[in-house]
Amino acid sequence: MISGRERAFNYAILTLFAALALLPLIGVVSSALTPAAESGPSFTWPHHLDLGNFSTAWRQGHFATYLTSSLLVALSVVLLTAVLAILAGFSFAHFDYPGRSVLFYVTLIGLMVPPEAFVIPLYFNLRDTGLTDSYWSLILPQTAQSLAFGVFWMRNFFRSVPVSVIEAARLDGASDWRLLWRILVPTSRPALLTMAMLVFMWTWNEFLLPLVMITDESKRTAPLGLAFFQSEHTTQYSVLAAASIIVALPVVASYVFLQRHFISGMLSGAVKG
Amino acid sequence: MAATAHRPTARKRPAGAPTREPVRRRGRVIQWKGYLYALPALTVLTVFLLVPLGQLVQISLFHWDGISVSTWAGFDNYTEIARDPQLRAGFLHSFVLILFFSVIPIALALVLAAVTTRAGRLRGVSVFRAMIFLPQVVAMVVTATAWTAIYAPDGVLNTALRAIGLETVARPWLGDFSTALPAVGLIGTWLEIGLCLVLFIAGIGQIPAELYEAAKLDGAGPVREFFAVTLPGLRGQITVALTLTVIAALRTFDLVYVATHGGPGNATSLPAYEVYNRAFGTGQVGSACAIAVTLTAVILLLTFLITKVQPQEDET
Numbered sequence: 316m317i318s319g320r321e322r323a324f325n326y327a328i329l330t331l332f333a334a335l336a337l338l339p340l341i342g343v344v345s346s347a348l349t350p351a352a353e354s355g356p357s358f359t360w361p362h363h364l365d366l367g368n369f370s371t372a373w374r375q376g377h378f379a380t381y382l383t384s385s386l387l388v389a390l391s392v393v394l395l396t397a398v399l400a401i402l403a404g405f406s407f408a409h410f411d412y413p414g415r416s417v418l419f420y421v422t423l424i425g426l427m428v429p430p431e432a433f434v435i436p437l438y439f440n441l442r443d444t445g446l447t448d449s450y451w452s453l454i455l456p457q458t459a460q461s462l463a464f465g466v467f468w469m470r471n472f473f474r475s476v477p478v479s480v481i482e483a484a485r486l487d488g489a490s491d492w493r494l495l496w497r498i499l500v501p502t503s504r505p506a507l508l509t510m511a512m513l514v515f516m517w518t519w520n521e522f523l524l525p526l527v528m529i530t531d532e533s534k535r536t537a538p539l540g541l542a543f544f545q546s547e548h549t550t551q552y553s554v555l556a557a558a559s560i561i562v563a564l565p566v567v568a569s570y571v572f573l574q575r576h577f578i579s580g581m582l583s584g585a586v587k588g
Numbered sequence: 589m590a591a592t593a594h595r596p597t598a599r600k601r602p603a604g605a606p607t608r609e610p611v612r613r614r615g616r617v618i619q620w621k622g623y624l625y626a627l628p629a630l631t632v633l634t635v636f637l638l639v640p641l642g643q644l645v646q647i648s649l650f651h652w653d654g655i656s657v658s659t660w661a662g663f664d665n666y667t668e669i670a671r672d673p674q675l676r677a678g679f680l681h682s683f684v685l686i687l688f689f690s691v692i693p694i695a696l697a698l699v700l701a702a703v704t705t706r707a708g709r710l711r712g713v714s715v716f717r718a719m720i721f722l723p724q725v726v727a728m729v730v731t732a733t734a735w736t737a738i739y740a741p742d743g744v745l746n747t748a749l750r751a752i753g754l755e756t757v758a759r760p761w762l763g764d765f766s767t768a769l770p771a772v773g774l775i776g777t778w779l780e781i782g783l784c785l786v787l788f789i790a791g792i793g794q795i796p797a798e799l800y801e802a803a804k805l806d807g808a809g810p811v812r813e814f815f816a817v818t819l820p821g822l823r824g825q826i827t828v829a830l831t832l833t834v835i836a837a838l839r840t841f842d843l844v845y846v847a848t849h850g851g852p853g854n855a856t857s858l859p860a861y862e863v864y865n866r867a868f869g870t871g872q873v874g875s876a877c878a879i880a881v882t883l884t885a886v887i888l889l890l891t892f893l894i895t896k897v898q899p900q901e902d903e904t
Contacts, residue, residue: 325704332700333719336782339734340726342744346737357743395632403629410622418626425637427891429839431860432884435867435877436643437636439654459636462629491621520727522842527868538729542846545733552737559730570725574718577725582787582828 347556354553368557372544375554378561380533381540384450386565388536389518391454393511396461400510403462404469405495409481419470425463430456430523438527452528453536457521461514468580472506473499509576516566516577537562648877654867658874665878675879678857679886681769682838685858688773689780689837694829696777697784698822701792702814709793717789720782732846735775736762739847762848768855775843780836784829791825792818830894838887859883 342358350365372378407419437456441447476499484498500507525539535543541562548555570577648665652658669675723731738744739761746758761771795817803813841860844850850857850865857865859879867876 322710325710328700328704329710329713329716329720332781332785333716335778336720336723339731339738339778340722342737343730343734355742357737357740357747399629399632403626406622406625410619410625412618412620412622415622418630421638422629422633424641425633427888428637428641428884429835429860429887431839431841431863432644432880433637433640435863435873435880436640436647438867440640440643455632456636459632462633463637466629516725520729522727522729522845523864526845527864538727538842541727541729541733545729545736545846555733556737559733563726563730566725566727567722570722571718574721575714578717578721578786581724581783582790 343556343559346553347560349553351551351553354551356552359553368553369561372554372558372561376540376544376558376561377532378537378540378558381535381537382561382565384534385519385537388450388453388457389515391450392457392461392518393514395454395458396465396514397507397511399458399462400465400469401495401500401507403466404473405491405499407466407470408473409491419466422463422466425460426467430460430521434523434527441528447528448531448534450534453521453525456524457518461517465510465514468506468510469503472503476502505576508573509580512569512573512576513580515569519566644877645881647874648881650874652873653871654873655871661874665875666882668875669878669882674854674857675859675862677854678859678862678879679882681856681858682840682886684769685773685776685837685840686834688770689776689840690830690833692777693781693784693833694826697781697788697829698819698826700785701788701822702810702818704789713789717786721786722782723779724783728842729846731775731779732843735778736847739771762856763852765852765855768848768852772840772844772847772856775847776837776840780833783832787825787829788822791822795821827894831891834890834894835887838883838890 345360346358347368348364349359349361351368353359407415441452446452484494520538522538525536529535541558544558545555649661650658651661741760749758761767799817803817808816839860840858844856844858844861848856850861863876863880866872
């Protein structure tokens with residue numbers, strides 16, 4: 316049992332570190348709420364709350380455009396990754412064929428190599444086919460990268476489905492296709508949700524790939540837009556802070572509701588290369 | 589990844605279980621359909637990841653500016669990494685960052701997890717966990733803008749230092765040659781400590797309580813308890829934490845791109861930043877590819893070493 320003193324001490328430590336984790340982010344929020352006139356080059360504490368910075372950032376920074384790009388790219392990557400990972404995960408978990416484990420390990424390479432490794436040749440390949448500066452140049456490579464994790468994740472989950480469930484479906488005469496979509500996919504909803512959240516977050520936060528592939532301003536993703544916005548707004552931190560919140564909010568909001576999925580997914584050894 | 593990759597792979601098919609596919613039990617017939625299901629994913633992976641990876645190695649053996657005809661370079665681009673002081677510095681900076689991203693957070697988180705041994709069973713611990721873990725999900729660009737405000741010449745840090753009379757210490761932290769790299773490193777410490785702490789608290793929750801009781805009965809103090817029970821019990825989690833944070837340190841790009849652009853001078857230049865800069869800034873594509881190959885090799889080697897040094901455990 317925990318003594319009262321020990322418990323108080325544990326709470327104190329946890330509070331201290333929660334505060335340390337939150338303080339820089341609270342600084343951003345409080346600066347964003349500071350009226351532009353009171354704003355300085357760093358964090359500010361508002362005398363009265365003002366939401367004007369958000370509309371200023373939204374207008375000046377073209378964040379409506381950037382968020383649309385990010386949303387379009389992230390949702391496409393999530394959807395594509397989910398479908399392809401379900402199919403491949405099913406293949407690696409339930410079929411028997413030569414080269415199966417070799418192919419599986421080949422997909423895992425994507426977990427270990429950083430994007431820095433393939434972004435250069437990828438850029439020249441896509442440039443030669445005229446795909447740079449298009450959403451495809453973001454969607455397809457990021458799907459490839461997410462697939463390494465997705466296939467690994469879905470295969471593990473499909474393997475953990477009790478054999479009796481699969482046998483029962485087979486006895487009912489279910490085809491492979493039906494078994495996958497009617498039995499396995501519905502039972503793997505929590506795993507799918509975790510995967511979708513992680514892939515959404517990775518894609519949303521990705522910076523290098525859009526930086527390399529996109530020159531057209533109207534196709535910039537939110538983090539890329541923020542980086543350009545930052546270099547133009549060094550004196551008025553409140554507007555930059557508001558822009559930062561706009562960029563971080565979609566992921567942070569989903570994290571607030573689904574933090575268990577985020578944490579368990581990321582800690583289960585999800586090394587996205 | 590490494591920890592979870594080695595799950596037991598034996599197919600659990602009870603002998604004699606009723607099945608419609610007797611062929612499968614014999615394990616002789618090839619289930620061709622399996623290739624079909626894996627094909628779409630493998631195609632995307634091949635075209636957008638594996639082929640570029642091969643091309644990377646190929647380009648690294650040429651002098652190429654990205655436009656004109658490339659010329660054979662052999663290993664010139666690689667020997668340049670050893671010779672060029674700026675590139676050598678980049679790799680050296682990476683190893684300094686490992687100290688800040690991995691060693692300090694893991695050491696701190698271990699001590700904290702040890703003193704909060706029973707924290708996993710506290711009420712409301714999931715709320716704390718969510719807050720401590722939050723830096724992991726915030727876009728790096730946002731983190732960088734938050735910290736540039738803290739480190740700014742008139743930023744929070746300097747204001748605080750002046751308020752307690754340490755004006756001489758105050759400086760533009762990211763603009764000062766001697767402090768820029770540690771300042772970037774500290775952002776990494778802030779980023780990773782939550783990850784390590786959450787991992788270790790979860791890990792301690794899985795250590796059987798009897799082990800702690802046994803240690804207490806043997807008269808072990810808190811220090812001996814830590815080395816005899818907590819530390820061995822967290823081996824798997826430490827491996828995961830090391831892998832994740834070392835990779836994060838070596839891959840650092842966004843943070844430096846937004847916060848310092850590698851400066852001042854090249855005080856915070858890092859391999860990943862040099863890869864980008866040379867390929868898309870200064871037109872040294874061959875050299876950039878050689879750096880990328882080297883960086884990838886270092887990452888793979890360190891990941892391999894981390895998982896090898898730890899005795900194999902059946903860990904989930």
